[in-house]
Amino acid sequence: MADATAALGVGDRPSARRILGLALPALGVLAAEPLYLLFDIAVVGHLNALALAGLAVGGLILAQVSTQLTFLSYGTTARASRLHGAGDERGAVAEGVQATWLAAGIGLAIVALVQVFARPVTGVIAGGDDIADAALSWLRVAVFGAPLILIAMAGNGWMRGVQNTLRPLRFVLAGLALSAVLCPVLVHGLAGAPRLELIGSAVANVVGQVVTAACFVVAIVRSGAPLRPQPAVMRAQLVLGRDLILRSLAFQACFLSAAAVAARFGAAAVAAHQVVLQLWNLVALTLDSLAIAAQTLVGAALGAGLVSGAKGLARRLTAWSTVFAVLIAVVFALGHAVIPALFTGDVAVQDQIAVAWWFFVAIMPVAGVVFALDGVLLGAGDAAFLRNATLGCAVVGFLPLIWLSLAFDWGLAGIWTGLTVFMVLRMLAVVWRTASGRWAVGGADIQLRTGAEVRPGTGDDQVGR
Template sequence: MPEVSARRSRAEPSPSRILALALPALGVLAAEPLYLLFDIAVVGRLGALPLAGLAVGGLILAQVSTQLTFLSYGTTARAARMHGSGDEAGAVREGVQATYLAVGIGLAIIAAIQVLAVPVTSLIAGGGDIAAEALTWLRIAVFGAPLILVAMAGNGWMRGVQNTVRPLRFVLVGLGLSAVLCPVLVHGLLGAPRWELAGSAIANVAGQAVTAVCFVVALLRQARSAGPPVSLRPDSAVMRAQVVLGRDLILRSLAFQACFLSAAAVAARFGAAAVAAHQVVLQLWNLVALTLDSLAIAAQTLVGAALGAGSATQAKGLARRLTEWSTVFAVALASAFALGHTVIPALFTDDAAVIDQIDVIWWFFVAIMPVAGVVFALDGVLLGAGDAPFLRNATLGCAIVGFLPLIWLSLVQDWGLAGIWSGLTVFMVLRMLAVVWRVASGRWAVTGADIQAGR
């Protein structure tokens, strides 16, 4: 009994503890889309066609990597349960095995993309000059896939043991290098060759390599210092358990992929200005989503630890508190973007046609932010609880009913970007209704160190 009480006490978070987890996580989550926006601004000075190529190529690579978010979110959920139960070596072991998975899957992605790059870029961009630009970028940038996945695995186990500061440092070092190299290689500054869109891809891979090395070194040191030391050998049983949890998260990610790939494909058929505008606002949306996700990561980490320590009541209290905080934060963000609607788009392009298309979808973007505040917080709660089957079913259902029909109707009925972003709005509202109902039911709050217990 004293041991259980100690675990529960250790899992009880104060507001300062929540912020100590959320703020560095915010830095990690916001750093990548901020860099991508910087990348867009650098490439955007080359014109609408290279920007459209970056949009298509970047979307393909992003969708491939985000399909594998179980390496981050699944690892966090499993490591947080073990951390909450007092098994620190077990939490680090999750990181070791997730890293093995990351390297293996990443190498497979490189091979697949190199083989399929031409038909995939042509399918999404509709062929022509946009597809050619996207192909140039993608063939280089895909070599960063294993590096991105290693960083995901590293973020996952570190969040699980409630260390969000070191991942922030690692990510900033890598992105800092990319930010220096990007304008130099794209525009040929400081005597460097002018590689244009290819320079953007090379800068990305260089920064990703630095970040991945930082995570691997940290994992090796933690494995040696754990008591007892953690084996560095591949463990098929642990990897199999991670893949079982990942299966539902992958299917959930596939729903997102189908929606956003369809949206990009339809936007591309409305012309270069439309797809460029869609990419700018989509990257801003990704920035907002990942910013809100910082509180979702705190929810995932703390809820997992509370359930691992045996306290369902504490987990439910965390769900309520973090949803309130996330909603208030989302409203503040929506207000800031509403006030900046005439200024922010001009930071990324001076092409009048692109600006006109951005104006069409800006208010959809603003309106869905408060809804996202609720959705992402409760997603984090359910991910921390290991309630992946429900999240899979809810996301698939909302995509099939809400988002996909409006995307393709936009093409058939010539609704343009307004139709596509109407679909995203309906999708978010349906997801909000689903996760609110699930959390209110209480059926997700299953205690114990084993994330599969009771499922």
């Protein structure tokens, strides 16, 4: 058992090289899409303000759809990593096959629904007819990439589960590199290509997504795993997905409410909130890469029946994440007078950034704990608890303080106090859950924590529920 688990990399003390070997490529995948979107915005921005507004509205609609379906990556990782840890590589890849079937089916349904409802939805969000028309033209083309985006999510999920985060990075970069070349060529009609303007951005996106999705599909076909659909497995994945979707909706409700309330405090406040929130998203992406490593390693350890090893991993990876978060916090604390000036020279906006800044810095170490333990519990398949904890913390902590901030004119201080309370409550919840040990059930043949009763596996180092 010891030799096998060491070969799989699921012991309780993986090397720093092993952890970083999982985390850094995962960070590359997480960061690649936002960086490409900034490039896309810059290319379209050289057309005119109307095209940029259309891209913003259309991109928002497509992003909201894909954001709610991250269970195809995170849920698949949780299931595949257990099978990988148990030595069932074929079964781990088979989880990816079923997730890919789900991704294709859900993606095609999204294409149909968006084509039917695109005009009223863009009209509601855009307000003006000109912006809505521009968004509609982009969205009708870009939405054909929805099945491809979801297939890539599923591919990332099973490959993380078998502890291969480098191949997904290569696949994603191959697609984005092609999109990056095509985008300016098609938008501005370079090198003799037709000048498609805003639609050229959508075409470039879809072509790149075809390449990335094709790479993942080819990898599955070559793996030798059975390719036929298995409804029972897909149903289990959807149950896990239900919990993760509800959790994601809680986040969306919180951050959309925060943006809406910040807008009520004036242009300087909403601009400052956006700057600090984007920096927070950057920090979150960085910490999430370690959470992915935690999810992968803990899931594999439990699949191998190494419950005590999984608990050791939870402690070690949480310490790593917390120390890393503290270092990031120190950097932003020292840069409090310099970093905001990189984003704006407006004194009023800088003054508002200063209001939110120290909340932003203070919650980073808390986030280090929360993100790591989120990864641990996701790796254990404890999605039902994470759903309940996130919803509860949002209802009790974040949302009341956001709306009280509006009622009592607390400004950004109130909004960021709400985020701080939200993160502290989440930290208390996941620390309590992790310390309880109820998540740590070994073996590959179990019902993952989706509200169903757990059946202990047959590993030699297990504890019961």
